[in-house]
Amino acid sequence: MGLLDRLDNPYDVGDNIFLGTVEDVLNWGRSKSDWYMTFGLACCAIEFMAVNAAHFDFMRFGCIPRPSPRQTDFIIISGTVTLKMAERIKRLYEQMAEPKYVISMGSCSNSGGPYWENGYHVLKGVDRIIPVDVYIPGCPPRPEAFMDGMVQLQSKINHQAIFRKRKEMRPEDIAAIDQRQIELKKLRAEYEAYRIEHLDLTGVDNVAK
Amino acid sequence: MLPNEIFDKLKIEFGEEIISLNEDPGYEPSIKVEPTNLVDIMLFLRDEEGLEFDYPSCLSGVDLGANLGVVYNLYSMKRAHKITIKVEVPKEAPDVPSCELVWRSFDWHEREAYDLLGINFVGHHNLTRILLPDDWEGHPLRKDYVQPDYFHGMKVPY
Amino acid sequence: MSEIRDVAIDLGNVHTEHMKLNVGPQHPSTHGVLRLMVELEGEIVVDVVPHIGYLHRCFEKVCEQNTYTQIVPYVDRMDYVNSMNNELPYVIGVEKLLGITVSERIEAIRVICAELDRIASHEIAVATFGMDAGAFTPFLYLFRDREKILWVLEKLSGSRLLYNYIRIGGLMRDVYPTFKDDLRDIIKTVRETNAEINNLLNDNKIFVERCANIGILPPDVAINYGASGPMLRASGVRHDLRRVDPYSIYNKLDFEVCVGTGTMGTVGDSWDRNWVRMLEMEQSLRIIEQAMEMITDSSEDVRAGIPKRIAPKGELYSRAENPKGELGFYIVGDGKAKPQRVKGRSPCYVNLSIIPEISKGYMFADLIIILGSIDIVLGEIDR
Numbered sequence: 001m002g003l004l005d006r007l008d009n010p011y012d013v014g015d016n017i018f019l020g021t022v023e024d025v026l027n028w029g030r031s032k033s034d035w036y037m038t039f040g041l042a043c044c045a046i047e048f049m050a051v052n053a054a055h056f057d058f059m060r061f062g063c064i065p066r067p068s069p070r071q072t073d074f075i076i077i078s079g080t081v082t083l084k085m086a087e088r089i090k091r092l093y094e095q096m097a098e099p100k101y102v103i104s105m106g107s108c109s110n111s112g113g114p115y116w117e118n119g120y121h122v123l124k125g126v127d128r129i130i131p132v133d134v135y136i137p138g139c140p141p142r143p144e145a146f147m148d149g150m151v152q153l154q155s156k157i158n159h160q161a162i163f164r165k166r167k168e169m170r171p172e173d174i175a176a177i178d179q180r181q182i183e184l185k186k187l188r189a190e191y192e193a194y195r196i197e198h199l200d201l202t203g204v205d206n207v208a209k
Numbered sequence: 210m211l212p213n214e215i216f217d218k219l220k221i222e223f224g225e226e227i228i229s230l231n232e233d234p235g236y237e238p239s240i241k242v243e244p245t246n247l248v249d250i251m252l253f254l255r256d257e258e259g260l261e262f263d264y265p266s267c268l269s270g271v272d273l274g275a276n277l278g279v280v281y282n283l284y285s286m287k288r289a290h291k292i293t294i295k296v297e298v299p300k301e302a303p304d305v306p307s308c309e310l311v312w313r314s315f316d317w318h319e320r321e322a323y324d325l326l327g328i329n330f331v332g333h334h335n336l337t338r339i340l341l342p343d344d345w346e347g348h349p350l351r352k353d354y355v356q357p358d359y360f361h362g363m364k365v366p367y
Numbered sequence: 368m369s370e371i372r373d374v375a376i377d378l379g380n381v382h383t384e385h386m387k388l389n390v391g392p393q394h395p396s397t398h399g400v401l402r403l404m405v406e407l408e409g410e411i412v413v414d415v416v417p418h419i420g421y422l423h424r425c426f427e428k429v430c431e432q433n434t435y436t437q438i439v440p441y442v443d444r445m446d447y448v449n450s451m452n453n454e455l456p457y458v459i460g461v462e463k464l465l466g467i468t469v470s471e472r473i474e475a476i477r478v479i480c481a482e483l484d485r486i487a488s489h490e491i492a493v494a495t496f497g498m499d500a501g502a503f504t505p506f507l508y509l510f511r512d513r514e515k516i517l518w519v520l521e522k523l524s525g526s527r528l529l530y531n532y533i534r535i536g537g538l539m540r541d542v543y544p545t546f547k548d549d550l551r552d553i554i555k556t557v558r559e560t561n562a563e564i565n566n567l568l569n570d571n572k573i574f575v576e577r578c579a580n581i582g583i584l585p586p587d588v589a590i591n592y593g594a595s596g597p598m599l600r601a602s603g604v605r606h607d608l609r610r611v612d613p614y615s616i617y618n619k620l621d622f623e624v625c626v627g628t629g630t631m632g633t634v635g636d637s638w639d640r641n642w643v644r645m646l647e648m649e650q651s652l653r654i655i656e657q658a659m660e661m662i663t664d665s666s667e668d669v670r671a672g673i674p675k676r677i678a679p680k681g682e683l684y685s686r687a688e689n690p691k692g693e694l695g696f697y698i699v700g701d702g703k704a705k706p707q708r709v710k711g712r713s714p715c716y717v718n719l720s721i722i723p724e725i726s727k728g729y730m731f732a733d734l735i736i737i738l739g740s741i742d743i744v745l746g747e748i749d750r
């Protein structure tokens with residue numbers, strides 16, 4: 001979100017320029033245009049349909065339904081996962097392209113829900129077969145709860161590292177990056193000084209001059 | 210037509226094969242029959258003037274302890290009366306003649322009873338599992354069924 | 368339209384191939400996790416084999432392990448788009464076993480809830496059917512209305528989709544003071560929207576061309592297969608359990624049993640099935656209007672009749688008219704707190720078994736229309 005704030009602030013750099021990391025920009029783009037798979041399992045899918053429809057309007061999150069797993073960023077496990085279906089879900093998950101995310105919607109896919117004890121044909125939690133990013137509790141979760149889950153997923157994507165971590169890099173790369181950082185810092189300081197000199201807008205009187 | 214009239218009519222036609230009529234309070238009137246000639250009895254119920262049970266409501270398999278039971282709930286749209294037919298078979302040899310061709314509705318019902326209770330419907334054209342996966346073991350609605358621990362490498366109990 | 372189809376089918380020397388196509392379990396138009404194995408000759412459907420059980424949630428086993436009161440929430444989860452209508456036959460069945468009757472006021476509230484949910488269910492059916500045919504706007508309109516119904520039922524029961532509101536011998540709580548105003552509001556909006564949907568969808572030429580004369584189900588086949596609900600009535604059979612085997616207070620209410628007449632094509636085609644649903648919504652509104660008058664202001668405690676101990680002995684087959692058809696429960700009680708056997712007779716299960724019969728010889732795209740017109744809910748098919 002930091003990026004948007006800077007974009008919206010008219011007293012920042014000026015037209016169409018903002019400072020940030022490439023990671024920020026990419027993550028911002030990724031989290032605001034998640035495509036999901038049209039895929040419903042049980043009662044929770046009806047609530048999910050309600051989220052899609054006019055009143056709750058899921059598309060304002062930038063989420064577009066795609067019928068094929070190969071075009072999707074995340075999958076919503078909306079309902080009871082049975083043993084017969086579990087293998088298909090695993091297959092669908094494997095067909096999705098990286099990076100991929102999973103939202104587990106409802107008690108059933110979290111832990112087996114109402115069927116945890118006597119459901120001989122129910123998988124007690126979809127996390128036994130695929131990794132889950134966001135769990136949404138409820139039976140069924142309210143649409144508001146689902147939208148909160150979506151916000152959680154977006155913030156998870158926003159804070160993800162795309163590039164390699166520092167400790168995994170070669171020493172010469174680290175040195176080069178450090179050098180570059182110092183240069184950038186200098187540039188930024190120069191720019192700040194320039195800005196304070198030329199674009200001093202702290203008071204209305206100043207502008208009037 | 211009242212249940213006892215239906216019972217009498219069946220008794221005249223089939224004699225020994227019609228075992229008893231249960232009209233206890235709390236129970237819906239039901240007729241217990243022998244499974245040997247079931248298809249003929251059902252055809253008679255469907256086609257005989259005055260009975261005309263044209264609408265198959267429900268078929269349920271029941272675990273009765275030593276025996277397995279099949280319960281047929283029939284309804285007549287023309288005459289607006291209903292009756293319950295029951296058969297009982299031992300658990301060791303649960304063979305019941307298939308009524309699939311009398312009412313097509315029972316095709317899937319019988320497959321379900323086979324799947325969940327292991328009742329063998331003799332003469333059914335495709336008696337395979339319908340709800341559970343094909344390689345599932347056991348019939349879960351029997352009272353002595355225990356959950357498997359693993360299915361295809363997935364843990365089943367919580 | 369039929370001429371066009373004949374031409375398409377009779378292209379004699381065009382080379383076609385015999386193939387098998389798998390549809391589902393993850394497919395946008397299978398309404399859940401249904402899987403169809405379709406055998407095709409070119410684009411003509413030769414055979415359809417439905418594979419179900421991808422949502423088998425062990426309802427009947429769960430029932431044997433729970434008390435009669437605890438079963439009600441599981442009954443809700445059978446046909447999850449109209450929970451109230453599922454609770455009704457189950458609760459009525461257990462009440463009959465126990466020999467309890469409830470007051471007319473409680474029955475009226477139950478009937479109103481059931482009819483509201485019937486409208487909600489039909490709205491989903493029409494909306495998703497429209498989507499199958501490529502119309503997205505009715506989906507948005509109808510879901511907006513359905514949201515209003517859900518709000519009222521939520522105010523009543525405290526939960527949004529699976530209500531657990533009707534209790535054995537009573538209700539969970541009494542209606543709130545402004546209930547009738549909300550109902551009047553709903554009646555007004557649903558009437559307005561339905562008129563709009565008729566313009567937008569049912570009289571739409573493209574929609575009619577896609578649905579009329581598709582998937583014709585003759586009445587005798589329907590009866591032999593045990594079809595029920597709009598599926599049976601669209602074939603011209605005037606059979607509605609609310610009329611022929613009345614339960615609750617339906618015998619005191621005035622409403623029509625709507626049947627298909629073949630307005631756009633043949634009696635019993637996909638368009639008729641959809642149209643019967645539209646007509647039934649209007650009848651449901653009429654029922655609500657009448658039942659509303661029966662809810663008098665009173666200090667009656669709707670929880671007073673709930674028995675302390677529920678352990679009936681006996682067995683019966685209790686059935687009611689669900690929006691999808693005849694929903695029945697075969698309940699066997701042996702005098703213990705937990706039933707010996709509860710079997711759910713699901714209307715969708717039976718209705719779906721007809722699909723191989725009525726879809727042969729049509730194009731593959733028509734199969735999706737036929738499937739949509741049956742209005743299936745997988746939670747009830749697989750239980």
Ligand code: SF4
Pocket residue numbers: 042043044078079080105106107108109113114138139140141444
């Ligand atoms: S969590 Fe509840 S509402 Fe969701 S699928 Fe499971 S039973 Fe249905």
